[in-house]
Amino acid sequence: MSKIYVIHENSEWTVHLTNRLEELGLPYEEWHLSEGTLDLSQEPPEGIFYSRMSASSHTRGNRFAAEYTGQVLAWLEAHGRKVVNGSRALELEVSKVKQYLELNKHGVPTPKTVAAVGREQILKAAESFEGKPFITKHNRAGKGLGVQLFQNIESLRSYVEGPEFEEPVDGVTLIQEYIQAPESFITRCEFVGGKFVYAVRVDTSEGFELCPADACSIGDLFCPVGEEQPAEKPKFQVIEGFLDPILEKYENVLAANDIKVAGIEFIYDQDGSIYTYDINTNTNYNSDAEARAGKYGMLELAKYLEQELEKLSVKEHVTI
Template sequence: MVADLAILYEHPAWFMPLFAALDARGVGYATLQPHGAFDPAETVAPAPLILNRIAMSAFLRDAEHPIFWSSARIAQWEGAGARVLNGTAALAVDTSKARQLSLLARLGLAIPKTRVVHRAADVEAAAESVGYPLVVKANIGGAGAGIVRFDDRDALRAAVADGTLPTSIDGVLLVQDYVPARNGTVTRMETLDRSFLYAIEVEGGGAFDLCPADACQVPGSTITMTAVEPDRALRDAAEAIARAASLDLGGVEVMVDDRDGVARFYDINALSNFVARPLDVLGWDPHARLVDRLIAWIEETR
């Protein structure tokens, strides 16, 4: 018997709360691992509704990561008639910070000054047009991976010369203005079905890894998370981003530039984990809302 819902995931721990919430509501589902071989000529999907939970940080856990394999697999399921939540359109945005920034700019939102390169030889010239301090980022990152700050030309030249620049699994790098976040905090807004769900303010002490799930945090992490109510302009922006990026479920990150007070958007995340200890931080569990919507999506696909 084919399940109404299938969930594609690769992290061994992140989705236990979701599975528990589905079990508590009696929702049947199948779990799919991104392993093995598939026939691209197949015309049958594993379920009429599939939830994609492949993280861009998968390459940190396995050199033989499933990111691009999963993209092809999801396209094949869509071609077979399945509805895939966070499907190929969302993945096209999730797998490229450069695309994310272009989308944000098209929506009229402020972003950090950025140049996109694919050769180390072009990094220094890109840096001169951006200015210091700056960060060099992997186009495909996750959990803060592939981000290095450079405060001056000499430090950057040394990294280019000795081959210690960050690398990206697609060969693309971003040279980006280092934005001093006001009060050292960023705001992470979560959306569900293109609508605002909740927001947290994250203070990371200068760290680039600001993943809100316990499983992402290193022992002794000083990251703090506080529930906040962003103003209407930010909420509207998050919803506009979710619509433009085809995000059925995902997060948007923004920080206020302490130099000029401008809210600069910089990240769109289709695999956005809900905050750890939600009852303590939010006072409610967003997994319940997600299960409600999944049940409705199941009904829509029947």
């Protein structure tokens, strides 16, 4: 009997999905790919394979989980298995450079960004921002890794040449235009099955690390999970009735890259223009915000996987 296989490296981020799968009575199995072996002479089992591999897996001691998952996904796809968020999704998950190229290809504005390898090259790249504020971030990131705001090259030099400098796991640092928002928030749009589900407003007044998962490490600076803010100003708020032409472009980006599940983040500038800066294919949801709005991302995801499993079951029955 076919089942749903959940590929991941972090059980704390996955339990919310498996709880929903159990709630719906769906057969599933977890594949924790922090390490393992892959026998290329064997065929994969039948089923639906959903990858939740994260760009930040290396921060949890799973240094080569993403690389290993890439091989497993290639194996599954070579055998014609149905993979949700397959190789292309993982390729974009671990590279913001590739995310921005895809967004730009579909007419989605992104902040000016320069990729640099090497400390001197980071400083050289910052010169192109001509004295304007800029931020640094890791190309392979997640959880806001390496995100810092700088007002000038002198302060960047102190950071890059000092002991606090964070070397990206892939060696690529991004220097990016700082978008000055009229208010301290960003917007995250959630998609399941390649279709828009809801948008959530995220308060950024405390900093840049904005992981929405309930199981984010409390040690993460600025992590919004843990102590909820007062009810009058929660960190996460689902936006009722959010509509914007950008959603169609986002769906086109996801379709072109065979990405079925994602959270896409953008920020408004002072003129109200939208700049998109992240596609997260290992999307998480904030339970407090969802409970207030009566919208549940993991439930929608579980239902989507159920539909895909039903399609496979019909196909198998017809073949038999």
